[in-house]
Amino acid sequence: MPEASEFDFIDWIRSLQSSSPNLTIPIGDDLAALQWEKDDLLLVGVDQVLDGVHFDSMLHSPRSIGKKVMNRNLSDCAAMACLPVAAVATVALQRGTPLDYAKELYLGLCAAGDVFNTPVVGGDTASWAGKLALSVTIFGKSAGVQPIRRSGARPGDSIYVTGPLGGSILSRHMEFVPRIKEARQLALEYQITSMIDLSDGLSRDLRHICLQSKVGALIQAGAIPIHPDAIKLSNRTGRPFLEHALHDGEDYELLFTTPDQPRIGTRIGQITHDQEILLEAKGKAYPLQAHGWEHLIS
Amino acid sequence: MPEASEFDFIDWIRSLQSSSPNLTIPIGDDLAALQWEKDDLLLVGVDQVLDGVHFDSMLHSPRSIGKKVMNRNLSDCAAMACLPVAAVATVALQRGTPLDYAKELYLGLCAAGDVFNTPVVGGDTASWAGKLALSVTIFGKSAGVQPIRRSGARPGDSIYVTGPLGGSILSRHMEFVPRIKEARQLALEYQITSMIDLSDGLSRDLRHICLQSKVGALIQAGAIPIHPDAIKLSNRTGRPFLEHALHDGEDYELLFTTPDQPRIGTRIGQITHDQEILLEAKGKAYPLQAHGWEHLIS
Numbered sequence: 303m304p305e306a307s308e309f310d311f312i313d314w315i316r317s318l319q320s321s322s323p324n325l326t327i328p329i330g331d332d333l334a335a336l337q338w339e340k341d342d343l344l345l346v347g348v349d350q351v352l353d354g355v356h357f358d359s360m361l362h363s364p365r366s367i368g369k370k371v372m373n374r375n376l377s378d379c380a381a382m383a384c385l386p387v388a389a390v391a392t393v394a395l396q397r398g399t400p401l402d403y404a405k406e407l408y409l410g411l412c413a414a415g416d417v418f419n420t421p422v423v424g425g426d427t428a429s430w431a432g433k434l435a436l437s438v439t440i441f442g443k444s445a446g447v448q449p450i451r452r453s454g455a456r457p458g459d460s461i462y463v464t465g466p467l468g469g470s471i472l473s474r475h476m477e478f479v480p481r482i483k484e485a486r487q488l489a490l491e492y493q494i495t496s497m498i499d500l501s502d503g504l505s506r507d508l509r510h511i512c513l514q515s516k517v518g519a520l521i522q523a524g525a526i527p528i529h530p531d532a533i534k535l536s537n538r539t540g541r542p543f544l545e546h547a548l549h550d551g552e553d554y555e556l557l558f559t560t561p562d563q564p565r566i567g568t569r570i571g572q573i574t575h576d577q578e579i580l581l582e583a584k585g586k587a588y589p590l591q592a593h594g595w596e597h598l599i600s
Numbered sequence: 601m602p603e604a605s606e607f608d609f610i611d612w613i614r615s616l617q618s619s620s621p622n623l624t625i626p627i628g629d630d631l632a633a634l635q636w637e638k639d640d641l642l643l644v645g646v647d648q649v650l651d652g653v654h655f656d657s658m659l660h661s662p663r664s665i666g667k668k669v670m671n672r673n674l675s676d677c678a679a680m681a682c683l684p685v686a687a688v689a690t691v692a693l694q695r696g697t698p699l700d701y702a703k704e705l706y707l708g709l710c711a712a713g714d715v716f717n718t719p720v721v722g723g724d725t726a727s728w729a730g731k732l733a734l735s736v737t738i739f740g741k742s743a744g745v746q747p748i749r750r751s752g753a754r755p756g757d758s759i760y761v762t763g764p765l766g767g768s769i770l771s772r773h774m775e776f777v778p779r780i781k782e783a784r785q786l787a788l789e790y791q792i793t794s795m796i797d798l799s800d801g802l803s804r805d806l807r808h809i810c811l812q813s814k815v816g817a818l819i820q821a822g823a824i825p826i827h828p829d830a831i832k833l834s835n836r837t838g839r840p841f842l843e844h845a846l847h848d849g850e851d852y853e854l855l856f857t858t859p860d861q862p863r864i865g866t867r868i869g870q871i872t873h874d875q876e877i878l879l880e881a882k883g884k885a886y887p888l889q890a891h892g893w894e895h896l897i898s
Contacts, residue, residue, distance in 0.1 A: 326641060327643075327747060327749060330750075330812065331680070331747075331749050331750055331751075331812075332645060332676040332677075332679035332680050332750070332796060332797065333643040333644060333645035333676050333677065333679075333680050333682065333738075333740065333747070334643070334644050334645065335641045335642065335643050335644075335680075335742070335747050336641065336642040336643075336644065337641060337642070338636045338638070338640070338641070338642045339638070340636070340637070340638030342636070343624060343633045343634065343635060343636070344633065344634040344635070344636045344642065344739070345625075345631040345632070345633050345634075346631060346632050346633075346634065346686070346688055346721065346722060346737075346739065347630060347631035347632065347688065347722050348688040348689070348690055348722060348723060348724050348735075348737055349690075349724050350690040350692060350724050350726060350735070352692050352726055352728040352730060353728070353730065354728055354729050354730070355726055355727075355728045356726075378630040378631050379630075379631065381630035381631075382629070382630050382631050382633075384631065388644070390644055390645065390646040390737055391646070392646055392647075392648040392690075392735045394648060394650050394733055423644065424644060424645050424646060425646060426646050426647050426648050426735070428648060428650055428653055428654075429653075430650040430651070430652055430653045430731070430733075431652050431731070432650060432651065432652070432730045432731040432733065433728070433729070433730040433731075435692055435728075435730065435733050437646075437648070437690045437724070437735050439644075439646055439688055439737035440631075441642070441644065442631065444633070449625060449629075449631070449633055451625060451629050452628075452629050452630070453629075498630060499630065514628065514629075
């Protein structure tokens with residue numbers, strides 16, 4: 303198979319390029335150009351995935367790697383309740399990588415973006431003596447919803463998560479559905495005071511909300527929805543499944559606060575005045591330490 | 601010195617964060633939010649720099665590495681004659697990198713951005729067992745100028761470059777001023793039919809314009825402005841300095857076409873009907889092969 307040269311790869315990408323209603327200059331120029339509605343805020347963010355940290359190129363298919371980096375960024379859109387519009391990507395390929403492998407990475411990016419009508423409108427590819435690294439920058443629009451920040455939680459708000467937690471390392475960290483639909487519905491129908499996507503782990507991401515909102519939290523251990531993978535992993539590690547649900551990270555569910563009683567998600571606790579984070583189990587409250595995920599795989 | 605943890609680094613970045621008039625949500629949330637004027641196109645692009653390809657971490661300071669990746673992106677804005685507005689960045693640090701080194705990278709990004717009022721409004725940092733890699737995604741606005749594409753060159757147009765070429769490897773590839781001011785002035789005062797920044801080398805970048813405009817070109821060898829570094833490098837390599845000027849790449853000057861006679865730049869040739877690219881030297885015309893730069897350092 304031929305080695306992926308930057309120029310061959312770009313020619314191939316161009317040949318696929320589908321148009322997007324807002325895209326006035328597509329891939330192939332120095333920059334892509336998008337039209338923007340005057341009432342829409344432009345939301346921007348970037349996330350990378352690195353071999354040995356966020357995926358393992360010996361284990362995971364290039365298509366799933368491409369999907370993951372796009373989905374991580376789409377999950378950030380969910381966290382702000384914005385609608386993704388377009389993305390650009392970088393790929394740093396190990397020298398000697400076959401062109402077909404590079405194509406699979408790109409098809410993964412596109413497959414994940416397509417689910418939310420988010421085309422890849424630009425990118426940069428290069429080969430090096432280093433390992434595989436990808437990044438995606440995402441552009442979203444507020445689309446009728448004030449972006450939901452991390453800093454708006456107020457004492458008395460309920461704390462919710464959109465799904466069961468823990469054990470994502472068993473497979474879900476590579477294959478998850480960004481909670482964009484849930485986020486938009488929540489933001490349109492309820493008063494959501496703060497929101498974040500669970501990438502670092504519940505204990506750590508809850509801390510982000512509490513620090514930025516200058517509040518505390520009381521979590522009911524028994525209320526946390528436990529993913530079957532947390533139990534499976536617990537059987538292997540010997541650690542309680544609750545610990546996996548609290549600290550594992552890469553759940554990519556949403557953690558949010560609201561004074562309402564939304565029909566989406568599970569209530570796991572309440573925001574408090576005191577700036578400390580407590581876990582209530584068997585009638586007693588303990589300080590909840592943040593042991594979030596930094597380097598999952600390696 | 602302490603090792604750079606993602607969280608320490610982000611705390612430090614936040615402490616520096618200056619505001620921008622358009623920035624409604626700064627660094628520290630899931631995404632940053634920018635306000636956008638209704639008449640402005642949003643221009644987006646991304647470029648990465650990789651250790652051993654675009655810089656050498658044993659030779660180049662972290663500040664100059666940070667500057668380079670930002671300036672490469674600003675140069676793409678110049679190529680479209682748009683005004684840069686903001687940027688986001690990724691940094692993949694070798695595990696064990698001191699926090700001070702990471703700070704220098706970031707200060708380099710900011711220093712280059714500041715020259716053109718382009719703040720870094722978001723980013724992602726991680727450590728890995730791999731080598732140093734950075735990316736910047738740039739957001740620009742059309743700001744009263746129709747973006748100048750690669751595809752508008754017409755037979756009879758003159759071909760110009762904004763400055764002398766060749767030998768950038770001696771130092772200029774790490775330290776250059778993106779030609780944003782020149783690009784804006786050209787676009788505002790003259791009819792510029794196509795433009796590109798010289799990153800791959802004159803012979804290759806001219807080919808991009810000709811292919812996308814479906815035209816050819818006749819370049820006068822004697823008219824190409826030669827950088828003193830091309831002559832210096834020629835003395836080392838034994839290759840003619842003209843070859844360095846034609847093929848070296850990373851000049852980051854602008855190559856543009858126009859039916860006018862602008863007061864910026866040097867005329868080096870003319871766009872032709874026939875779809876071939878010729879170099880005229882000593883009264884004879886030869887096909888100009890594209891021998892552009894792909895991997896400069898390694």
